[in-house]
Amino acid sequence: MSIENLLSEGIKLTPPSFVRGILKAASDPEVISFAGGLPNPVSFPQEELLESMERIVKTYGSKVFQYSVTAGLPELRQYIADRYHRKFGLNLTMDNVIITTGSQQALDLIGKVFLDKGDRIIVEKPTYLAAIQAFSLHQPYFCPVELTEEGLNLKQLEEALQHNVKFIYTIPEFQNPTGLTYSAENRNRIYEMLKDRDVVLIEDDPYGELRFEGEHLPYIGAGRLPNSILLGTFSKTVTPGMRIGFIISGNTELLRCLSIAKEAGDLHTNIFAQYLIWDYLANNDLDGHIAKIRALYQKQAQAMLDAMDRYFPDTVSYTRPRGGMFLWVTLPEGVSAMSMFRKALEKKVAFVPGDPFYTDVKGANTMRLNYTNADCETIEEGIRRLGNLLKELC
Amino acid sequence: MSIENLLSEGIKLTPPSFVRGILKAASDPEVISFAGGLPNPVSFPQEELLESMERIVKTYGSKVFQYSVTAGLPELRQYIADRYHRKFGLNLTMDNVIITTGSQQALDLIGKVFLDKGDRIIVEKPTYLAAIQAFSLHQPYFCPVELTEEGLNLKQLEEALQHNVKFIYTIPEFQNPTGLTYSAENRNRIYEMLKDRDVVLIEDDPYGELRFEGEHLPYIGAGRLPNSILLGTFSKTVTPGMRIGFIISGNTELLRCLSIAKEAGDLHTNIFAQYLIWDYLANNDLDGHIAKIRALYQKQAQAMLDAMDRYFPDTVSYTRPRGGMFLWVTLPEGVSAMSMFRKALEKKVAFVPGDPFYTDVKGANTMRLNYTNADCETIEEGIRRLGNLLKELC
Numbered sequence: 087m088s089i090e091n092l093l094s095e096g097i098k099l100t101p102p103s104f105v106r107g108i109l110k111a112a113s114d115p116e117v118i119s120f121a122g123g124l125p126n127p128v129s130f131p132q133e134e135l136l137e138s139m140e141r142i143v144k145t146y147g148s149k150v151f152q153y154s155v156t157a158g159l160p161e162l163r164q165y166i167a168d169r170y171h172r173k174f175g176l177n178l179t180m181d182n183v184i185i186t187t188g189s190q191q192a193l194d195l196i197g198k199v200f201l202d203k204g205d206r207i208i209v210e211k212p213t214y215l216a217a218i219q220a221f222s223l224h225q226p227y228f229c230p231v232e233l234t235e236e237g238l239n240l241k242q243l244e245e246a247l248q249h250n251v252k253f254i255y256t257i258p259e260f261q262n263p264t265g266l267t268y269s270a271e272n273r274n275r276i277y278e279m280l281k282d283r284d285v286v287l288i289e290d291d292p293y294g295e296l297r298f299e300g301e302h303l304p305y306i307g308a309g310r311l312p313n314s315i316l317l318g319t320f321s322k323t324v325t326p327g328m329r330i331g332f333i334i335s336g337n338t339e340l341l342r343c344l345s346i347a348k349e350a351g352d353l354h355t356n357i358f359a360q361y362l363i364w365d366y367l368a369n370n371d372l373d374g375h376i377a378k379i380r381a382l383y384q385k386q387a388q389a390m391l392d393a394m395d396r397y398f399p400d401t402v403s404y405t406r407p408r409g410g411m412f413l414w415v416t417l418p419e420g421v422s423a424m425s426m427f428r429k430a431l432e433k434k435v436a437f438v439p440g441d442p443f444y445t446d447v448k449g450a451n452t453m454r455l456n457y458t459n460a461d462c463e464t465i466e467e468g469i470r471r472l473g474n475l476l477k478e479l480c
Numbered sequence: 481m482s483i484e485n486l487l488s489e490g491i492k493l494t495p496p497s498f499v500r501g502i503l504k505a506a507s508d509p510e511v512i513s514f515a516g517g518l519p520n521p522v523s524f525p526q527e528e529l530l531e532s533m534e535r536i537v538k539t540y541g542s543k544v545f546q547y548s549v550t551a552g553l554p555e556l557r558q559y560i561a562d563r564y565h566r567k568f569g570l571n572l573t574m575d576n577v578i579i580t581t582g583s584q585q586a587l588d589l590i591g592k593v594f595l596d597k598g599d600r601i602i603v604e605k606p607t608y609l610a611a612i613q614a615f616s617l618h619q620p621y622f623c624p625v626e627l628t629e630e631g632l633n634l635k636q637l638e639e640a641l642q643h644n645v646k647f648i649y650t651i652p653e654f655q656n657p658t659g660l661t662y663s664a665e666n667r668n669r670i671y672e673m674l675k676d677r678d679v680v681l682i683e684d685d686p687y688g689e690l691r692f693e694g695e696h697l698p699y700i701g702a703g704r705l706p707n708s709i710l711l712g713t714f715s716k717t718v719t720p721g722m723r724i725g726f727i728i729s730g731n732t733e734l735l736r737c738l739s740i741a742k743e744a745g746d747l748h749t750n751i752f753a754q755y756l757i758w759d760y761l762a763n764n765d766l767d768g769h770i771a772k773i774r775a776l777y778q779k780q781a782q783a784m785l786d787a788m789d790r791y792f793p794d795t796v797s798y799t800r801p802r803g804g805m806f807l808w809v810t811l812p813e814g815v816s817a818m819s820m821f822r823k824a825l826e827k828k829v830a831f832v833p834g835d836p837f838y839t840d841v842k843g844a845n846t847m848r849l850n851y852t853n854a855d856c857e858t859i860e861e862g863i864r865r866l867g868n869l870l871k872e873l874c
Contacts, residue, residue: 089707089734092646092680094618097593102740106550127542135545136537143530148521151529151719156500187581187723187746194745198617199491203597219744223592224488252486286486313483325545327751329581340483346496350613351588352581356750357721 095203096223103215104442112436118468120455121436123262123411126386127459129379130325131370138365146361154357156349157341158185158332162364166318166332174302176309176316182334184341184348187355189292189319189331191348193220196288196315198347199340200252201226208246208254210238212414212443212452214262214290217255226252228445233264235405237272243279253286258306260293260410263443263454267408273306280311286340290317292331295376297409298384313337320363322411323376328359382458383411389462390455390469397473401480411458418480422449426479435471489597490617497609498836506830512862514849515830517656517805520780521853523773524719525764532759540755548751550743551735552579552726556758560712560726568696570703570710576728578735578742581749583686583713583725585742587614590682590709592741593734594646595620602640602648604632606837606846608656608684611649620646622839627658629799631666638673647680652700654687654804657837657848661802667700674705680734684711686725689770691803692778707731714757716805717770722753776852777805783856784849784863791867795874805852812874816843820873829865 105121112119142150157163163180170176186192193216201207201224209217211230218228229246232239237258258268268276280287287307294302307314319331335341348354387407394404394415404415415437417423423439430436440452457465499515506513536544551557557574564570580586587610595601595618603611605624615622623640626633631652652662662670674681681701688696701708713725729735742748781801788798788809798809809831811817817833824830834846851859 089680089731089737091678092594092707093737094592094594094596094599096596097737097741100740100744103743106743109549122547124547127546130542130545132537132541132545136534139533139537140530143526143533147526148524151524151526151721152521153516153518153715153720155503187750190744191746198488200486200488202488202490205488216744216747219740223741223744284485286483313486321547325752326547327545329746329748329750337483343483343487343491346494346613347491347617349497349500350494350610350617351585351745352723353584353610354723356581356723356753358719359750359752 096225099225100219100222101442103219105215105438108436111431117431117434117436118460118464118471119436120457120460120468121438122459123456124459125322125326126382129382131366131375134370135325135362135366138362138369142361142365150358150361152357154354156345156354158183158355159357159360159364162360165364165367166334170334174305176334178334181338182336182341184333184344185355185360186331186333186348187352188321188329189290189317190216190220191351192317192331192333193217194351195344195347196253197221197224199343200286206249206251208243208251209445210256210261212263212440213255214257215442217290218442218445230445233261233266235266237268238276240272240275240279243276247279247283247285251285253288255288255290256306257290259291259303260296260407260412262293262410263412263438264414265405265407265410265412266414267303268306270303273303276306277311280307286313286315287311288315288317292317292319292322293410295323296380296383296411298380298387299408308334309336313340315340323372323379324363324366328356328363330355330359330363386457386460386462386465387413389465390457393466393469397470399477399480402476411456413455413457415453415455417451417476419451421451421480423451423453424449426475430472430475433471433475435468437472490619493619494613494616495836497613499609499832502830505825511825511828511830512854512858512865513830514851514854514862515832516853517850518853519716519720520776523776525760525769528764529719529756529760532756532763536755536759544752544755546751548748550739550748552577552749553751553754553758556754559758559761560728564728568699570728572728575732576730576735578727578739579749579754580725580727580742581746582715582723583684583711584610584614585745586711586725586727587611588745589738589741590647591615591618593737594680600643600645602637602645603839604650604655606657606834607649608651609836611684612836612839624839627655627660629660631662632670634666634669634673637670641673641677641679645679647682649682649684650700651684653685653697654690654801657806657832658808659799659801659804659806660808661697662700664697667697670700671705674701680707680709681705682709682711686711686713686716687804689717690774690777690805692774692781693802702728703730707734709734717766717773718757718760722750722757724749724753724757780851780854780856780859781807783859784851787860787863791864793871793874796870805850807849807851809847809849811845811870813845815845815874817845817847818843820869824866824869827865827869829862831866
């Protein structure tokens with residue numbers, strides 16, 4: 087008896103993650119991996135988190151171990167509301183915030199709350215591979231809109247909006263996979279296009295606090311579009327292992343629906359982890375901590391760019407991110423990064439080929455490189471190996 | 481612009497949890513609540529967990545804070561495989577185990593992996609309300625099969641199996657909401673009925689370790705049906721706040737699909753919590769700890785039954801559980817427990833009316849009472865209040 091006949095259509099159409107599929111190969115200690123998206127572990131405030139653990143167990147006792155409410159710890163939600171008011175000018179109360187089990191769960195909840203089979207959604211081309219996964223379960227019709235150095239291709243966006251579209255999924259700051267950031271002008275044009283339309287704008291912002299160059303740009307929809315959702319996380323600023331992300335929206339009816347979906351999904355996020363992150367934030371200087379992470383990642387990004395300038399052939403181009411964790415390499419047309427992948431692994435260097443970041447491209451001539459999880463010497467050596475391979479192939 | 485038009489059919493059909501909806505009313509300190517399903521907080525091994533926290537941060541450092549693999553911590557999966565071999569005779573390796581974000585996530589993943597709109601599934605009548613929630617998102621056709629003192633009504637089960645059915649969702653031990661346990665004979669008959677059929681059997685077993693009377697009974701399908709899934713959790717034996725549950729199956733193709741769904745759902749479960757639970761289990765006597773919880777719950781269950789014998793009118797009947805956390809009260813026909821609920825709240829006592837545990841009944845004459853989260857005196861007083869109300873109404 088095969089299980090095949092019993093499976094849902096959705097799961098059959100959901101691609102396994104390329105990144106997670108190669109974790110084993112990439113974790114060979116001899117391989118220099120630019121494939122993952124791991125924060126640098128030196129950025130985890132381990133001592134401070136241990137202090138917070140001891141404090142919350144002593145202070146709150148059984149509360150940090152018991153079942154809890156679905157929307158999340160009120161104190162943590164209030165902290166997030168206050169921080170986004172102070173730093174980004176959003177007028178929020180804790181009722182505008184739901185804690186999620188990592189940002190990934192937010193994508194899962196969004197899929198559940200909006201998507202029936204065949205519904206249209208607009209995504210960047212390329213876009214975050216795990217968002218493609220989360221939405222694919224619901225069998226939507228993906229409408230990819232090209233991402234440029236300025237942001238979304240506005241002509242393509244306008245065309246895509248001629249149909250009924252449920253939502254637009256964007257990562258406007260230091261996008262995953264490209265490292266690109268939408269310009270202020272592009273953001274405004276998108277806002278103007280959407281403000282009278284019945285469509286949800288999702289701004290996924292896991293990297294916004296990791297800007298190491300230039301000024302923070304205003305959100306596209308957060309704080310001004312009525313059907314707007316902003317996603318955030320403590321994975322890149324405190325610790326990813328605790329799986330604490332959050333959804334912000336001015337639309338409380340929408341949050342009510344997301345909350346029902348969350349209730350059905352995991353009842354609530356680990357309450358110990360919520361107390362822990364909140365206590366850490368209340369007792370430490372988050373901005374000072376983030377400043378250190380930024381300085382570290384700027385150095386590592388620069389090391390990668392310097393090495394690429396040195397070792398990559400002229401036929402290869404790449405983005406120059408002003409923050410975040412990734413950059414994006416474009417090979418000459420016709421060169422498949424996917425078929426290069428195995429050869430690179432033989433040379434003991436790993437990356438993610440472009441394919442899994444597209445909903446409609448195979449054999450893409452693009453690849454994503456992560457620079458946050460290796461020191462500068464290792465980055466230089468890895469890029470040298472990759473450069474040698476590129477010189478052979480391009 | 482209303483969000484209504486943009487919502488999925490699935491979310492519109494998913495009921496919010498009655499239990500979580502009344503959390504606020506039930507948390508009034510003057511209200512004696514039998515409504516929740518909270519383990520007694522005196523059963524949380526707080527000191528030992530704090531020791532484990534300190535140990536894992538010192539021993540494993542950044543690993544307990546970093547991203548991790550989707551299937552879960554290998555050491556914890558191996559522990560579970562070994563325990564289920566030793567205690568319940570199942571032949572397992574860690575490849576037969578996936579860690580989930582609470583058992584609730586297992587229900588969510590099962591819904592995703594099996595259900596397309598309109599697919600038939602068999603559930604107990606009544607069944608766990610949050611399973612109804614998790615499955616409802618996918619708009620299945622629910623086929624309820626009556627739950628009796630013996631287990632499933634076999635005639636109804638046979639009839640329901642005449643159609644194509646994706647899965648059967650059961651809670652054979654100390655069922656939620658009824659506290660009933662399937663007899664050995666009933667289990668065998670179900671196994672015989674299923675062994676040549678292409679259908680998945682889900683045995684949800686969160687309470688199996690909480691037996692305070694009688695002998696452990698063999699699983700229906702685990703270890704012998706090829707398409708069988710067994711769900712477990714540390715929520716009732718160690719701590720629910722950490723959200724650590726698990727899926728066990730002999731079918732690795734099925735586990736691969738569940739793992740893809742999990743990847744898309746939250747990447748992985750909080751890795752700190754996984755290290756924590758594993759370290760606690762490796763360094764403490766879980767069976768000794770569970771023995772204490774059992775003795776506590778037996779005393780509390782007995783206190784509730786004694787009080788019901790004393791204060792409830794003869795027209796009201798109730799189950800006598802041999803383990804677990806709940807019992808089930810049946811009022812005279814025609815008396816709606818739902819319409820009684822508000823009156824009970826005025827008398828400062830709360831329960832869960834039967835309705836949310838059914839997919840096809842309104843105004844049910846049944847209610848669920850939880851006995852694990854109040855001391856014996858409080859239980860007696862709460863049952864006295866409820867008894868007075870029942871005498872007025874029944």
